[in-house]
Amino acid sequence: MRYKIKGLVWYSVIGVTINIFYFSNYTLLLLALLGYIWYDFFRKKAIIENIEIEYKLEYEKAFIDEIFEYRIYLKNNSNDGILLLVSPSNLLQRIRPLNQKVYLEPGERKKLIFNISFGTRGIKDIGRISIKYNTSLGFEFWKTKIVEKKVEVLPEFIYSEFNKESLKKLLPAQKSNIRVLEDVTYVENIDEYNNEPLNRINWKISAKYDRLMVKKYAHTSTGQVYMFVDLNLPDGIPKENIFWKNERKVYEEYALKATASIVKYQKEKYQDLNLVILGKEIKKISSNDWVEYFDTIASAYGDNNSDINLEKVLESEIPYLTFEDTVIIISIHLTDEIIPYLIKMRSKVSKVIVLVMPYGFRVETEGKLDVNNQEIFRVEAIELEKKAVLLEENHIIVRLVSPDDSLTEVFSSI
Structure with a gap:
């Protein structure tokens, strides 16, 4: 006192x-x-x-x-x-x-x-x-x-449905919209008959509509999702540049919002998800509870001069990947050094998706911006779009996210 x-x-x-x-x-x-x-x-x-x-x-x-x-x-x-x-x-x-x-x-x-x-x-x-x-x-x-x-x-999350994971491994009781294995315990819809087996016909509804109607079942199949979120400035970027130092802080919050959104949706589908966040330290988590992921995300912070290298982390994880898996990478920028690692990783998994968002993204409830991407993106980012063509040829999906794009629009374009 x-x-x-x-x-x-x-x-x-x-x-x-x-x-x-x-x-x-x-x-x-x-x-x-x-x-x-x-x-x-x-x-x-x-x-x-x-x-x-x-x-x-x-x-x-x-x-x-x-x-x-x-x-x-x-x-x-x-x-x-x-x-x-x-x-x-x-x-x-x-x-x-x-x-x-x-x-x-x-x-x-x-x-x-x-x-x-x-x-x-x-x-x-x-x-x-x-x-x-x-x-x-x-x-x-x-x-x-x-x-x-x-x-x-x-962390804040924006509700957005991410259904772009590769669906290869057959797992009962998991719902998906890919017709790999049907779950006959769950009728998803009723549709008009189109050469389906006769035991699919729903005779009561067919009598009501006066045409043959069949049961449409939900389908199940999935692999694991590996998410790598780099909160640091990659090697090859001028780290003392004021633009990149300031944008990294903005990017960090948007990157974690996108991460939280994907995590929340995936765990609600009971999807196996392995999250790796690169910041001042490397944080890894794999859990059945989305709250535990959010705990990890809440305490993650990046650094402008970190010694943690995304390429080395990807290389260390490659031996554990299988062909059923999907890899998602979120970064502020991609440099030439990472391209060989992406190609090598793609040879091990079904799908590699890279989201580059130096300016963040548009929240769904906000209106469209009147912007020209060629005017707002720096030269380094515009050059990345040219590299993305090469990566797409190798089945590596790269999306340069504009502040005029919502998460839903980005995901739907994949």
Whole structure:
């Protein structure tokens, strides 16, 4: 606990000095008043020392911009009431209200509710709780409590259906729109007869429509998906260039949004997904729970001068790939050095998809931009489009994502 009594000390020094040199009934009254103030000081000090401060967070995991409650509990264990100003940490810039005044009766326990949210992903400190008592009598008190809990802010994701994985391996109970193995336990649709086996005909519906109608079943097949997300500046890019240094930070957030979107959709389909994020460190995860992927994504940060090399990571993973697998790579740029690794990887798997997004992408709810890609993309990115022709010839799908493209539009073009 801290307190401010500089003014009270000065008043006391002046009062004693006056009594020494000009003693009278009035100066004696002044001393009595100062004595009462000092008595009130120690009384309030004892009250605040005995106030219990507790806290509780409605969520310890939340999405960006998600509002949740930060609850503070105060209990007055003394025999006197007190008026306090309660303020959460100034680390919480998105908190309403900023502070609250509360009067605590003797023995009373009160709950205060603050609403907080965060605008960026990551592990967030809550800071401390501060209670303050001040008076016109010349002293103030502060008491603080450090909040030991942290909030994990999960990355934002844009709902978009990614159905571009290669479907080769036959697995029962997995739904897909590729007719490799039909799941006869799940009727997906009814359609008009077109040379299907007779046991497919639904006679009741055929009678209703007065033409032959057949059952259309869902289909199952899939391989594993390997995702490599490079948050760093690749070798070959002028890393001291201000443009690339600034764009990398913007790219990082969009790349992780796209990653979270693909992960969420894939795990809802129970797809096997191996995620590798290259940043200040290499993070790997393979799980049945999409939240665990989001935990990893939330704590991932790239670097402008990282020693972690995408080419080396791809090379280390190639021996574990099979022909049923699909590889997805997200990067801010592709250099000439990575092309041989992409071709080698394509020889091991069914499909390689590369998303290059130096400027991010358009959110679905936002309107189209009036932009010319030739004008906004730098020379390095425009040259990449020429290399993409060579890669497409080797069945490596490369998409240079424009800020005018939505994720859905990008995925549908693959």
